[in-house]
Amino acid sequence: MKTHLDIRCVNCGNPYPELGLPFICRQCGGVYDFSTFPNYDPGLLDQNKTGLWKYQYSFGLTRDHSSLSLGEGNTPLIWHPNENAAFKMESQNPTASYKDRGSSVLIAHMIERGIKYAVEDSSGNAGASYAAYCARVGIQGRVFIPDSASGAKRKQIEMFGGDVVPVPGPRSNAASKVIEAANRGIPYASHAYQPFGMLGIATIAYEIALQSSGNVGTVISPVGHGNLFLGLIYGFQSLVTAKILDSMPMMIGVQAENCSPISSAYPDKLIDPTYTPKPTSAEGVSVSQPVRGTKILSVLKLIDGKIVSVSEDKIFPNRAKLATLGIFVEPTSALPWAVYQETKANLNPPVIMIITGSGYKTINH
Numbered sequence: 001m002k003t004h005l006d007i008r009c010v011n012c013g014n015p016y017p018e019l020g021l022p023f024i025c026r027q028c029g030g031v032y033d034f035s036t037f038p039n040y041d042p043g044l045l046d047q048n049k050t051g052l053w054k055y056q057y058s059f060g061l062t063r064d065h066s067s068l069s070l071g072e073g074n075t076p077l078i079w080h081p082n083e084n085a086a087f088k089m090e091s092q093n094p095t096a097s098y099k100d101r102g103s104s105v106l107i108a109h110m111i112e113r114g115i116k117y118a119v120e121d122s123s124g125n126a127g128a129s130y131a132a133y134c135a136r137v138g139i140q141g142r143v144f145i146p147d148s149a150s151g152a153k154r155k156q157i158e159m160f161g162g163d164v165v166p167v168p169g170p171r172s173n174a175a176s177k178v179i180e181a182a183n184r185g186i187p188y189a190s191h192a193y194q195p196f197g198m199l200g201i202a203t204i205a206y207e208i209a210l211q212s213s214g215n216v217g218t219v220i221s222p223v224g225h226g227n228l229f230l231g232l233i234y235g236f237q238s239l240v241t242a243k244i245l246d247s248m249p250m251m252i253g254v255q256a257e258n259c260s261p262i263s264s265a266y267p268d269k270l271i272d273p274t275y276t277p278k279p280t281s282a283e284g285v286s287v288s289q290p291v292r293g294t295k296i297l298s299v300l301k302l303i304d305g306k307i308v309s310v311s312e313d314k315i316f317p318n319r320a321k322l323a324t325l326g327i328f329v330e331p332t333s334a335l336p337w338a339v340y341q342e343t344k345a346n347l348n349p350p351v352i353m354i355i356t357g358s359g360y361k362t363i364n365h
């Protein structure tokens with residue numbers, strides 16, 4: 001049975017079309033988001049499937065797509081040896097980041113819409129994940145990346161057979177190129193703009209609820225474009241509606257201070273369209289114009305939570321401290337741990353930190 005997805009333009013209410021893969025509203029250019037998020041229904045869980053495909057009923061698909069799985073989801077929740085805190089190890093997904101949750105669900109929707117070719121513009125975890133699933137299902141995936149991008153993530157994209165197009169200049173040039181392509185009608189499989197990935201992200205919340213026996217005090221997550229944080233919020237809200245959880249956890253989003261357009265606006269300002277970031281080693285959250293920023297600010301007025309930032313000088317020491325617990329993370333994933341270290345006395349236990357990506361991808365930092 002297909003779950004109806006209530007996806008609409010946040011500006012004009014135009015529903016997401018049944019055909020094609022627009023990344024913004026065709027009528028007004030607004031962002032697409034869930035008007036209502038699918039319910040969590042334990043009665044519809046498919047225990048014959050593994051990982052996030054147990055929750056396939058909630059993805060709004062018309063048929064079974066679990067065969068495209070590379071083993072995403074069902075990541076461990078590792079408890080701190082002597083504190084009431086735990087790490088949700090999204091670094092243990094197939095391409096070593098949480099992005100595989102969103103990629104797998106987005107790719108399934110692309111298959112249902114008959115998409116054979118699509119563009120992306122990430123040289124990071126999202127690009128690597130997108131290239132892997134394109135390889136898995138035979139979609140031709142072109143990835144525009146800054147020609148300065150190097151390292152393990154670029155290597156991942158190339159090895160998966162992604163059609164890499166290096167673009168000279170800053171990151172924004174690659175983004176312009178992909179928008180040009182999208183404006184010519186080429187499907188844009190954006191992890192930031194496409195809302196489908198948040199269906200996969202919400203399964204992180206479902207797994208955490210199960211793994212902690214319904215005891216979730218605080219969740220701390222990095223925030224770039226905000227799809228991870230907002231998808232987690234949607235997932236936990238669905239769990240509360242389904243009475244699996246008694247109440248929403250305290251939701252804390254964390255940005256790098258050098259690139260903190262949402263925490264700079266929190267709680268009462270609008271996101272500055274001219275926000276100018278400084279470089280940050282937390283490249284996963286190096287996003288100056290976050291697609292979900294406005295929505296996150298409005299949702300945080302309704303639930304217990306906030307957006308904070310961590311200064312650059314604290315990122316590597318906290319990453320090193322985490323490694324002494326046996327957990328090796330990308331710099332972005334040191335942000336939740338830094339917040340936990342500084343504010344644990346004020347957080348509701350247990351505190352769950354989202355480990356977004358593996359340290360092995362940034363081995364030279």
Ligand SMILES: [Zn+2]
Nearest residue numbers: 009012025028
């Ligand atoms: Zn619109």
